[in-house]
Amino acid sequence: xxxxxxxxxxxxxxxxxxxxxxxxxxxxxxxxxxxxxxxxxxxxxxxxxxxxxxxxxxxxxxxxxxxxxxxxxxxxxxxxxxxxxxxxxxxxxxxxxxxxxxxxxxxxxxxxxxxxxxxxxxxxxxxxxxxxxxxxxxxxxxxxxxxxxxxxxxxxxxxxxxxxxxxxxxxxxxxxxxxxxxxxxxxxxxxxxxxxxxxxxxxxxxxxxxxxxxxxxxxxxxxxxxxxxxxxxxxxxxxxxxxxxxxxxxxxxxxxxxxxxxxxxxxxxxxxxxxxxxxxxxxxxxxxxxxx
Numbered sequence: 001x002x003x004x005x006x007x008x009x010x011x012x013x014x015x016x017x018x019x020x021x022x023x024x025x026x027x028x029x030x031x032x033x034x035x036x037x038x039x040x041x042x043x044x045x046x047x048x049x050x051x052x053x054x055x056x057x058x059x060x061x062x063x064x065x066x067x068x069x070x071x072x073x074x075x076x077x078x079x080x081x082x083x084x085x086x087x088x089x090x091x092x093x094x095x096x097x098x099x100x101x102x103x104x105x106x107x108x109x110x111x112x113x114x115x116x117x118x119x120x121x122x123x124x125x126x127x128x129x130x131x132x133x134x135x136x137x138x139x140x141x142x143x144x145x146x147x148x149x150x151x152x153x154x155x156x157x158x159x160x161x162x163x164x165x166x167x168x169x170x171x172x173x174x175x176x177x178x179x180x181x182x183x184x185x186x187x188x189x190x191x192x193x194x195x196x197x198x199x200x201x202x203x204x205x206x207x208x209x210x211x212x213x214x215x216x217x218x219x220x221x222x223x224x225x226x227x228x229x230x231x232x233x234x235x236x237x238x239x240x241x242x243x244x245x246x247x248x249x250x251x252x253x254x255x256x257x258x259x260x261x262x263x264x265x266x267x268x269x270x271x272x273x274x275x276x277x278x279x280x281x282x283x284x285x286x287x288x289x290x291x292x
Contacts, residue, residue, distance in 0.1 A: 040097065065108045072098070072105035073116050080123030095124065099132065106140055114147035115158035122163035125170035126206075134177040141171035162203075165194050169206050173213075181214050188214065201233045205242035212249040219253050244273045 020041065023029040028047055032040045052061060075098065082091040095102070102120060109117035121144040125137050132140075145167055152161045172187035188210045195204040208227050212219075227250050234243035251266035 038094075038097075062112075066113075068101070069105045069109050069113065069116055072102055073109075073119050076102065076120045076123040080126065083124075106144075110143055110147065114144070115160075117144050118148045118159060118163045118167060121170065122166035125174070126166040134174045138171065138174040138178060141167055141174060145171055161194070161198060162200070165191060165198065165200065165203055168194065169203060169210065172207075172210050176210060176214050185211065185214050201230055202237075202239050202242050205230050205234055205239065205246045209242075209245040209249045212253050216249065216253045217256055219257060240273055244270050247273075 020029065024031055024041070030042045032042050079091045079095050083095065102124065106117050106120055109120065121141055125132075125141055145164070148159045148164050148167065151157060152159045152164045168187055168191040172184050172191055175187060176184035188207050192204065192207045192211070195201075195207055208223070208230055211223070212227075227246065231243065231246060231250070233239070234246065247266045247270035251263040251270065254260075254266065255263035
């Protein structure tokens with residue numbers, strides 16, 4: 001990231017690496033060897049603060065913060081589709097390693113470019129709210145959704161409706177995890193209406209799964225029909241992650257309502273998806289619930 005953010009027309013990437021090596025030699029920057037092959041660098045907070053002061057005095061702070069933010073928007077959009085897949089665990093590790101940079105990018109973009117903050121949150125927290133503690137994920141998502149709400153309808157505007165939908169789903173999930181079920185249901189209902197408007201069955205599957213997590217004992221006939229129809233679409237279009245999530249929570253609801261045979265079949269289908277290595281969530285914690 002450093003070479004991409006620091007380089008410009010007057011300083012190419014190779015010169016950035018040379019300067020970085022000089023800073024390491026002077027102990028102003030530390031080398032942090034991680035388990036992966038990627039070498040990461042760090043610095044003391046006092047040195048970081050001094051460097052930011054100098055950038056501000058030179059009038060370059062905003063320029064670099066914007067370049068930093070755009071780099072992490074692009075990284076979030078690249079990482080997002082991979083985060084739930086077992087074959088790409090390296091992406092989850094990379095996101096965790098970069099969390100401080102994502103926090104810095106979110107902080108700046110919320111103040112200066114909230115449409116970019118929405119793109120980060122929509123990709124990192126859509127189905128991966130556990131990248132952060134639920135309280136922190138919810139805090140970022142609440143601020144992002146507040147900035148975007150009401151601004152997504154503008155044709156050609158900077159806020160993208162699909163990003164807003166994913167952020168809403170992430171916020172509803174994080175809110176449910178924290179036990180604020182009334183607010184979670186309201187957020188997921190807003191997301192459900194938007195998913196129908198956009199004809200987004202893929203996102204709609206996550207909404208339905210979230211709503212059953214909020215209240216697994218309640219299954220109105222209309223929602224049951226919607227879940228069954230969405231399962232068919234997910235199977236046909238091979239939306240495996242969405243299918244897996246909806247299968248699990250729907251099966252739990254059916255079990256609670258006494259339809260054990262149907263519930264067992266759906267659980268087995270979900271476990272089969274997991275065992276084939278398509279999703280990285282551990283299905284074993286679910287099949288232990290009355291399914292022996």
